[in-house]
Amino acid sequence: MTKTDSTRAGHIQIRDPFWSEYIRLVREVMVPYQWKAINDLVEGAEPSHAIRNFKIAAGREEGEFYGMVFQDSDVAKWLEAVAYLLETKGDPELEGIADDVIDLVVQAQREDGYMNTYFMLKEPGKEWSDLAECHELYCAGHMIEAATAYYRATGKRKLLDAVCRFADYIDLVFGTEPGKLHGYDGHQEIELALVKLYHATGNEKYLELSRYFLEQRGQQPHFFEQEWEKRGRTLHFPQLSMVHDHEYSQSHLPVREQTSAEGHAVRLVYMCTAMADIAAETKDAGMLAACRKLWDNIVNKRMYITGGIGSMEQGESFTADYDLPADLAYAETCASVGLIFFARRMLQLHRNSEYADVMERALYxxxxxxxxxxxxxxxxVNPLEVYPEVLGKNKNYNHVKAERQGWFSCACCPPNVARLLASLGDYMYSAEADTLYAELYIGGRVETVVAGMGVVIEQHSDYVSEGRVRFEVTPEQSAEFTLALRMPGWCDTARLTVDGKHRQLSSGDSDGYIRLTRMWQPGDTVELCFDMPVKRMKGHPLIRQTFSKVALQRGPFVYCLEEADNSARLYQLRLPEESEFILTEAEGVLHGIPMITVSGKRLKSAAAWVEGLYSSDAALASEQAELKFIPYFAWANRGVGEMSVWIEEEAKR
Amino acid sequence: MTKTDSTRAGHIQIRDPFWSEYIRLVREVMVPYQWKAINDLVEGAEPSHAIRNFKIAAGREEGEFYGMVFQDSDVAKWLEAVAYLLETKGDPELEGIADDVIDLVVQAQREDGYMNTYFMLKEPGKEWSDLAECHELYCAGHMIEAATAYYRATGKRKLLDAVCRFADYIDLVFGTEPGKLHGYDGHQEIELALVKLYHATGNEKYLELSRYFLEQRGQQPHFFEQEWEKRGRTLHFPQLSMVHDHEYSQSHLPVREQTSAEGHAVRLVYMCTAMADIAAETKDAGMLAACRKLWDNIVNKRMYITGGIGSMEQGESFTADYDLPADLAYAETCASVGLIFFARRMLQLHRNSEYADVMERALYxxxxxxxxxxxxxxxxVNPLEVYPEVLGKNKNYNHVKAERQGWFSCACCPPNVARLLASLGDYMYSAEADTLYAELYIGGRVETVVAGMGVVIEQHSDYVSEGRVRFEVTPEQSAEFTLALRMPGWCDTARLTVDGKHRQLSSGDSDGYIRLTRMWQPGDTVELCFDMPVKRMKGHPLIRQTFSKVALQRGPFVYCLEEADNSARLYQLRLPEESEFILTEAEGVLHGIPMITVSGKRLKSAAAWVEGLYSSDAALASEQAELKFIPYFAWANRGVGEMSVWIEEEAKR
Known part of the structure; x- marks a missing residue:
């Protein structure tokens, strides 16, 4: 491990038949839209006021704070996404706008380093009085992430220096020493950000502060209860129980003692990301063990097949082992983004392709x-089953939408997707000593360093539609190193061609990678073709909600049934055990990914239903039905309709 | 129709192998316990303060009001249950206690007739300022019900006269006339109570006031919004939305325009009960049509197979047509009590056995x-499926308990069950002109009047275990009239013996009754034996939650699987279409009702599950399993365990 961000593989350009379009959308649609949103320029939308809060704090405008207590983080996430875009492609106009925003943010900063427009404008003097609810360190963390990304992309230090002043101030306020606050934030975020600040600056104080926040969490007497008493038992969000429900914020136990994923899913994975960072940087075996336990619990007991996490709306939280209701799922987009952060850190700590498999599952x-x-x-919210006719009526589904929404007043998910996609290049490869690992197969050009040698890898990918990828490996001069190619968890057999020579593979090494160690010459080629049959996935037999059901998966994509292709009442459909799958030409909305067609059945009442709700004379008859599945990610792009990932399998028995 | 309570069939004594025990429990356990509870004499229980509130209001004690805004109704419901007990069996000691309570209540009454200890003690001067939330007329209604029942049982007028003064006062306050409040209560109850008061007194003013409350409901401008503005927008239950969610209280539309069962289920059925009363008393065809529409919607689209209503915890409410989740069900005990009230009124209006079928389904x-x-x-709450291991973790199930609880701070259900069971005799027969209808088959002796002739009917019932009932009909002297015997909806064939002569029956008349019109002689006997096979009940094909599943029913009882008999993971069980049922000797807890044993299957992973949550190599194998079903009513009497009413049926196809 080095003191620089070891997950960063070098300069990256993505040119991929599937992902390039997403990155174009981030650049041309999402980031400009988000800019309008934080500047209150979206017609008909509720104002965000995020930029205006900074202008007022900077003394440039008159007015009052408006928005959520964590409104500042929208500006930070926008800046972070911009930084990633600038890193992959120069854009002087965008950079100019970002520089102006940075000038504004820094102008708004208090002399002592403090930055938070909510407290500066609305509750001056009450800083650090309600860590449980008020997201002060959370906002700080996002600004630190933005600053480190912007510095990495542009080399400009203005925001970085500002957040260092802020972090230095935070370090004076918080700690175990007498006279300091023995606190931590209700929403984890600063912990992972401080590790990035450490990577950017080399200043170990920030690493130590991150470690402090992690270790302090969940200690007794409980900080959130103490500060609540101290401030006179006031609550910022009286309808929530951020202060007293300690599991919600993973402060029910010291982090090392937590063995199951409890509470708010986003907070948990942000915390785990920082724990994995600390484990890596400090070679802390106990912390690594805690990460492993939480990882195992999430992915082996509490994760949807779509890589979604959080089984309930209440607290946007985990529930219990093997409790994964399809229709009531919360599965927040941000939580899966955070799971990818965690997975990427785990890859660095414990080499195993399972982490990249989960990353891929959540991403795709x-x-x-x-x-x-x-x-x-x-x-x-990303449910795995939707029956629109009960939405709005059965209030258990109040969180479920059958159509994507324009923008949220609590706008966490869209900017989180933007910053992840804009930095997708960071997730493709990881380098470690003399090995370059290919984790996600995404086409593009990467400049990196392996075994001390500069190497350019050009990847041509047909991964999502055909399972085919081709690498051109060009070291500066011939050099020995290892190229380790992840064997995806969904793939049983692959064909490998190295410089034109074929090799049949049935698995990778025990850690899930196919390792090619050789003297590489400039222009060497490696081709991989992963067999990508349609798989009938089953849930663990302890998941009662998926029992005797099946979900289709092909390559990284989980599929679903939609009303648009299968008409309504999807629960009547059955997939016989022996039916064969046909891949059908993709339609426009599917980005070239094939649909799956299969001969199935629809069960219907054998006779007209007699009056009444219940009857003993009501046999079901089955009729032939052609079932059509589309990739889950593409659902709800053709209007409102039913959707289901899982379908009852009909056994031959 | 007469001006007296036409549903009252005369003096009734229940002697029934199944029900006598329940009535004994009401007399010997529930009513004494409830007396202790309202007097704060239950050790370890939260104080009720209900009697003490009256003592303070009466000036007998010093102190402050304590409890829910509707605490008075607990005293009223206790008095009502006592009245029914006294009616069937004298008990001077109990009657003395009740007389003392009545003295207390009347002493607490204000000079102008007003009675409500919450407002008298805690918010004097704010009477009638928050009808939407504060249950003033609801409490009044319960006291009126108690008074009419006590008058009927004992002939004593003290409480009756007091509630007449109160009702007279209410009549001065509410009405369409200028200067009166154009309001009505958030929780329907007074409407049905005023009809009882009309029956007890013959005073048409009370009938008219009931009609006013019904007709005013849902008129625009909305009363709850107006009074909310008027009182400065305060809320008594700020966490609920009783003021603005008009569907919750069925005030979203005038009652005649409501065509579907919306909102709080108890309120809806209490309202419908009064609507049916008004339709009967005033021969209002429009009101009858509205009752029919709401009835049809409830029983044909929104009722559980157990006779439970209310599919969600939020608002204890109905959701949408055919939306009947087994695990999330609210199905409040009180709502089914209210459904029985509604059904009994409908029987008087529209002669059809379907009403008694629903009464029976809800009751049993x-x-x-x-x-x-x-x-x-x-x-x-009465769910149809429980997996205890997720309770307390998945907060969607916060309302679900796997064990019955001792007493509730909002103690509506236990007293409601007590008053229904104590008055069960009222539901056995209904008389109309020259016909006596037998609705529920419960053993006992009834003195009644049919076609002007006094008749004693002694019923010997083995209904619940064998489907057998025997009547001894003893008119004062020989007389012609009709005995109409309900053919239960679950029965396809029955054998009838009249004075020793056999008749095979395959159905009753089109309204569901078997009519015996003859010159009855003292001592005539009628025997009925209803064939009572185990039936495989299916849900309507639009109920997605029961699709391809089956529930067992035998006679009036719906059955369920419990972990105690079938071990855990009930979702793995399958009931083959062709399996045959064996009735097994009842165990102690089942009141002599047989268990059902049937050869079924348990699906299990064919091989040990590979690591991870999802796998494509996971076939299920089935093994033989003996399935044991017990009657639903008896579940959760053997500790905490899984329970399910519905089981997946395995087709022969």
């Missing part, structure tokens, strides 16, 4: 389900 | 599921 399903195919509308 | 399943077999513990 829940994360991109979170946005419409035109980049203008978003899901916060 | 949800209502008695509401109490433990020893009468000391109660369910508020």
């Amino acid at each position: 399903n829940t994360v991109i389900s979170g946005m419409s195919l035109d980049g203008t509308r978003f899901f916060y | 399943n949800t209502v008695i599921s509401g109490m433990s077999l020893d009468g000391t513990r109660f369910f508020y």
Whole structure:
């Protein structure tokens, strides 16, 4: 491990038949839209006031704070996404706008380094009095992330220096020493941001401060209860229980003692991301063990097949092992973004392709389900089954939408998707000593360093539609190193061609990678073709909600049935065990990914239903039905209709 | 129709192998316990303060009001249950206690007739300022019900006269005339109570006032919004939306325009009960049509197979047509009690056995599921499927308990069950002109009048276990009239023996009754034996939650699987289409009702599950399993465990 961000593989350009369009949407649609939103320029939308709050704090305008207590973070996330875009492609106009925003933010900063427009404008003097609810360190964390990204992209230090002053101030306020606040934020975020600040600056104080926040969490007496007493038992969000429900914020136990994923899903994975960072940087075996336990619990007991996490709306939270209701799922887009952050850190700590498999599952399903195919509308919640006729009537589904929404007053998901997609290049490869690992197969050009040698890797990918990828490896001069190619978890057999020579593969090494160690010459080629049959996925037999059901998966994509292709009442459909799958030409909305067609059945009442709700004379008859599945990420792009990922399998028995 | 309560069939004594025990529990356990509860004499329980509130209001004690805004109704419901007990069996000690309570209540009454300890003690001067939330007329209604029942049982007028003064006062306050409040209560109850007061007194003013409250409901401008503005927009229950969610209280539309069952289920059925009363008393065809529409919607689209109503916890409310989740069900015990009230009124209006069928379904399943077999513990919520391991973790199930509870701070259900069971005799027969209808088959002796002739009917019932009932008909002297015997909806064939002569029956008349019109002689006997096979009940094909599943029913009882008999993971069980049912000797907890045993299957992973949550190599194998079903009402009497009413049916196809 080095003191620089070890997950960063070098200069990256994405040119991919599937992903380039998403990145174009981020650049041309999402980031400009988000800019309008934070400047209150979107007609008909509720004002965000995020930029205006900074202008007022900077003394440039008169007015009052408006918005959520964490409104500042929208500006930070926008800046962060801009930084990633600038890193992959220069854009002087965009950079100019970002520089202006940075000037504004820095002008708004208080002399002592403090930055938070809510407290500066609305509750001056009450800083650090309600960590449980008020997201002060959370906002700080996002600004630090923006600053480190902008510095990495442009080399400009203005915001970086500002957040260092802020972090230095935070370090004076918080800590175990007497006289300092023994606190931490209700919403984890600063912990992972401080590690990035450490990577950007090399200043170990920030790493130590991150470690402090993690270690302090969940200690007794409980900080949130203490500060609540101290401030006279006031609540910022009286309808929530951020102060007293300690599981909600993963402060029910010290982080090292937590063995199951509890509470708010986004907070948990942000916390785990920082824990993995700290484990890596400090070689802390206990912290690594805690990360492993939480990871195992999430992915082996509490994750949807789509890579979504959080089974309930209440608290946007995890529930219990093997409790994964399809219709009531919360599966917040941001939580899957955070799961990808966590997975990427785990890859660095414990080499195993399972982490990249989960990254891929979350990315290709829940994360991109979170946005419409035109980049203008978003899901916060990603259910695996929707019956629109009960939405709005059965209030258990109040969080579920059958259509993506324009923008949210609590706009966390769209900017989170934007910053993840804009930085997607960071997730493609990871380098470690003399090995370059290919984690996600995405076409493009990467300049990196392996075993001390500069190497350019050009990847041509047909991964999502054909399972085919081709690498051109060009070291500066011939050099020995290892190229380790992830064997995806969904793939049983692959064909490998190295410089034109074929090799049949049935698996990678025990850690899930196919390793090619050789003296590489400039222009060497490696071709991989992953067999990508349609798979009938089953849930663990302890998941009662998926029992005897099946979900289709092909390559990284989980599929679903939609009313648009199968007509209504999807629950009547059955998939016989022996039916064969046909891949059908993709339609426009599917980005070239094939549909799956299969001969199935629809069960219907054998006779006209007699009056009444219940009857003993009501046999079901089955009729032939052609079932059509589309990739889950593409659902709800053709109007409101039913959707289901899982379908009852009909056994031959 | 007469001006007296036409549903009252005469003096009734219940002697029934099934029901006598329940009535004993009401007399010996529930009513004494409830007396202790309202007097704060239950050790370890939260004080009720209900009697003490009256003592303070009467000037007998010093102190402050304590409890819910509707705390007075607990005293009223206790008095009502006592009245029914006294009616069937004298008990001077109990009557003395009740007389003392009545003295207390009347002493607490204000000079102008007003009675409500909450407003008298806690918010004097604010009477009638928050009808939407504060249950003033609801409490009045319960006291009126108690008074009419006590008058009927004992002939004593003291409480009756007091509630007449109160009703007279209410009549001065409310009405369409200028200067009166154009309001009505958020929780319907007074409407049905005023009809009882009309029956008890013959004073048409009370009938008219009831009609006014019904007709005013849902008129625009909306009363709840107006009074809310007038009182400065304060809320008594700020966490609920009783003021602005008009569907919740069925005030979203005038009652005649309501065509679907919306909102709080108890309120809806209490309202419908009064609507049916008004339709009967005033021969209002429009009101009858509105009752029919709401009835049809409830029983043909929104009722559980157990006779439970209310598919969601939020608002304890109905959701949408055919939306009947088994696990999330609210199905409040009180709502099924109210459904029985409504059904009994409909029987008088529109002669059809379907009403008594629903009465029976609700009574034998949800209502008695509401109490433990020893009468000391109660369910508020009656789900049709429970997996205890997720309770407390998945907050969607916060309302669901796997064990009955001792007493509730909002103690509506136990007293409601008590007053229904104590008055069960009122539901056995209904007389109309020269016909006596037998609605519920419950053993006992009834003195009644048919076609002007006094008749004693002694019923010997083995109905619940064998489907057998025997009547001894003893008119004062020989007389011609009709005995109409309900053919239960679950029965396809029955054998009838009249004075020893056999008749095979395959159905009743088109309205569902078997009519025996003859010159009855003292001592004539009628025997009925209803064939009572185990039936495989299916849900309407539009109920997605029951699709391809089956529930067992035998006679009036719906059955369920419990973990105690079938071990855990009930979702793995399958019931083959062709399996045959064996009735097994009842165990102690089942009141002599047989268990059903049937050869079924348990699906299990064919091989040990590979690591991870999802796998494509996971076939299910089935093994033989003996399935045991017990009557639903008896569930959760053997500790905490899984329970399911519905089981997946395995087709032969």
